[in-house]
Amino acid sequence: MKSFIGMSKLIFLCSIFFCACNQPQFMFDKSSLNRIVTQYVQNNSHPFIAMRMENGKGIPIYNYTSINQTFLPNHIIDENSLMRIWSMSKIVTVSLFMDLVEDNIVHLDEPVTKYIPEFSNLYFATDSKGVALTLTDSMKNVCPYELRPNKTKMMIRHLINHEAGFYYATTQNKCINSAVAKVNLPKAENSNDLINRIAKLPLIQEPGDFHFYGTNTTILGLVAERATGISLNKLVSNRMTKLVGISGLKYNLENNESLLPRFSGKNDTLRFAKDGDFDIFGPDFPSNKADNKIFLGGEGMIATANGYCDFLRMLMNKGKLNDRQFLNQETIEEITSPHTQLENKWGYNGYNLWVTSDTLKILGIGDSGLWQGGGYEGTEFWIDSKRGFVGIKMSQLHPIPKSGHEFYDEFRGEVYRQIFAYENKYGRKVYF
Numbered sequence: 001m002k003s004f005i006g007m008s009k010l011i012f013l014c015s016i017f018f019c020a021c022n023q024p025q026f027m028f029d030k031s032s033l034n035r036i037v038t039q040y041v042q043n044n045s046h047p048f049i050a051m052r053m054e055n056g057k058g059i060p061i062y063n064y065t066s067i068n069q070t071f072l073p074n075h076i077i078d079e080n081s082l083m084r085i086w087s088m089s090k091i092v093t094v095s096l097f098m099d100l101v102e103d104n105i106v107h108l109d110e111p112v113t114k115y116i117p118e119f120s121n122l123y124f125a126t127d128s129k130g131v132a133l134t135l136t137d138s139m140k141n142v143c144p145y146e147l148r149p150n151k152t153k154m155m156i157r158h159l160i161n162h163e164a165g166f167y168y169a170t171t172q173n174k175c176i177n178s179a180v181a182k183v184n185l186p187k188a189e190n191s192n193d194l195i196n197r198i199a200k201l202p203l204i205q206e207p208g209d210f211h212f213y214g215t216n217t218t219i220l221g222l223v224a225e226r227a228t229g230i231s232l233n234k235l236v237s238n239r240m241t242k243l244v245g246i247s248g249l250k251y252n253l254e255n256n257e258s259l260l261p262r263f264s265g266k267n268d269t270l271r272f273a274k275d276g277d278f279d280i281f282g283p284d285f286p287s288n289k290a291d292n293k294i295f296l297g298g299e300g301m302i303a304t305a306n307g308y309c310d311f312l313r314m315l316m317n318k319g320k321l322n323d324r325q326f327l328n329q330e331t332i333e334e335i336t337s338p339h340t341q342l343e344n345k346w347g348y349n350g351y352n353l354w355v356t357s358d359t360l361k362i363l364g365i366g367d368s369g370l371w372q373g374g375g376y377e378g379t380e381f382w383i384d385s386k387r388g389f390v391g392i393k394m395s396q397l398h399p400i401p402k403s404g405h406e407f408y409d410e411f412r413g414e415v416y417r418q419i420f421a422y423e424n425k426y427g428r429k430v431y432f
Contacts, residue, residue: 026422026430028415034064036411041066044270045404046378047263048077050394051411052305055432056317061389071263071270079306080248082259083394084288086299086375090217090352091335092249092311093297094160096236097224098331098351106227108157112164112219115226118195119154123147124165124203125176132205133173134212143175147202154207159220160351161340165203167214169282176204181282185215190293191225211340217352221297232295244314244321248307251295253288259302262377263397270401278398280376299376305394308381312390315353315371316383336371365409367416380408387419389432 037049050065065077100106106115113120125133125145133139150165158164169180179201188194198219204212221232228235233251241249253259262273278285286292286300294300303311310321315335319327336355338348347356353371360366372382378395393408400407419430 023426023428026419028062028418030062030064032418033062033411033414034066036407036414037064038066040404040407040410041068043403044068044070045265045401045407046395047071047261047270047397048075048395049407050077050079050081050305051392052079052309052394053389053391053415054309054313056313056388058310058313061432062391068270071272072260075260077260079309080304081394082248082253082257082302082304083379083396084259084286084375084377085301085303085308085379086377088303088308088373088375088379088381089296089301090298091315091373092236092240092301093217093221093224093232094335094351094353095311095315095327096232096240097160097220098327098335099239100224100227102328102331106156106223108155108160110156112154112156112159112223115223116195116219118199122150122154122165122199122203124150124206125173132209133171133176134205134210140172140174143173145173145175145202150203150206152206152208156220156223158207159216159223161349162211162213162216162352163209163340164207164216164219165205165209165212166198166216166219167204167212168280170280171204176202177279177282181279184282184284186281186284186286186294186296188294191222191231191295194294195222211349215296215298217298218296218300221295224297225295231293232297236301240326244310244324244326246307246310246314246321248304249311250302251288251300252290252292253302255290259288260396265397265399265401265404268401268403270397273397278376305392309390309392312381312383312392316385316388316390361416363409363413364417365413367419382412387430387432391415 037051040046041049048067053062054060067077126148127136127142130148136142154164169177171177183197183200185197188197225232264271264273264277286296288302314321314326318329319332335351335353337350340349342348346359347354356368356370358368361368370382370384374380376398378397378400380393383390423429
């Protein structure tokens, strides 16, 4: 009887193995993905689009670039082309900062003034009744605003969660936007000058009031500099990119390197950007020249698609890349856990890393549990930790014309349509 049962188990296991071996390995229909990329370049909504997906080992599972020859004739753009990534710098700075936390150099529940005493006497902007701008019924109508002394202690955790009260020159309030433009943060000569310029600005709320997206991560980078006595670019290089072997992720260009032109889609027409088109800081934007001395942790990095995918793979691989551990697994879990915007139907915010709900799957434009983010000039990324791959979109324009608004959803929707079709047919999850 025992031998019969043993033989039955063997036959059953062999049948499973035989069925699995007869199932074709998943591969993307790249022609359909290529058509989507090409369509949104040929319709003049993008100057170019470079898409790349890699598995956990860094092997490309999709890599395609389409270039608008009207705007970029004779240009070679590929996975090794350096581009401005703006807010995709934020998760890099957060990761670097959490490395300092792991080493007990800094702590999230310390006051910011421990490292930046220049912020000891900040004011916040209010209406005539003393209500902070983010809490008023209509922020845009409070112009001019009044100032009240901030009595709430600003903690480092407020910075990492965008609750400290810092902002960009793109709020609904014209008066506070003008204040940002006047101090012209990107023109600071060094970190101390940058801090002094920021200290002249009112907060948009008292720390802890509300999640409000802004330059909070740039302040986080300045805290890292003050805590270590080392510039942010050297911290990123020495503690992260050199350690795990990432190239193509940095702040400054070498003397023989250059960046692609900036493009604008204002008035829904693609063109080369003009002065004033990019108003996130007011009149100017971050420098990436070789002699640049300020390093904006929330906006200032440049990267190649290949290099940024390496960084994403480090996050996906539980803090490890090229057999070297940068962050502990527990830290990655903390970064991707719910922290703010918990009532949002699209997902929740970790430490400046958005985690999607099932809304994307329902709408046919992705899946639940994706870690994602993006940047000011049309860059986007996502991490599928369930299936072991990362994806990135690179372009260089702001804003995107209406004719290009659906690209990312359509492309990623097709990626997951193909994946779900395979998983539903064969009853097993795709893993790269």
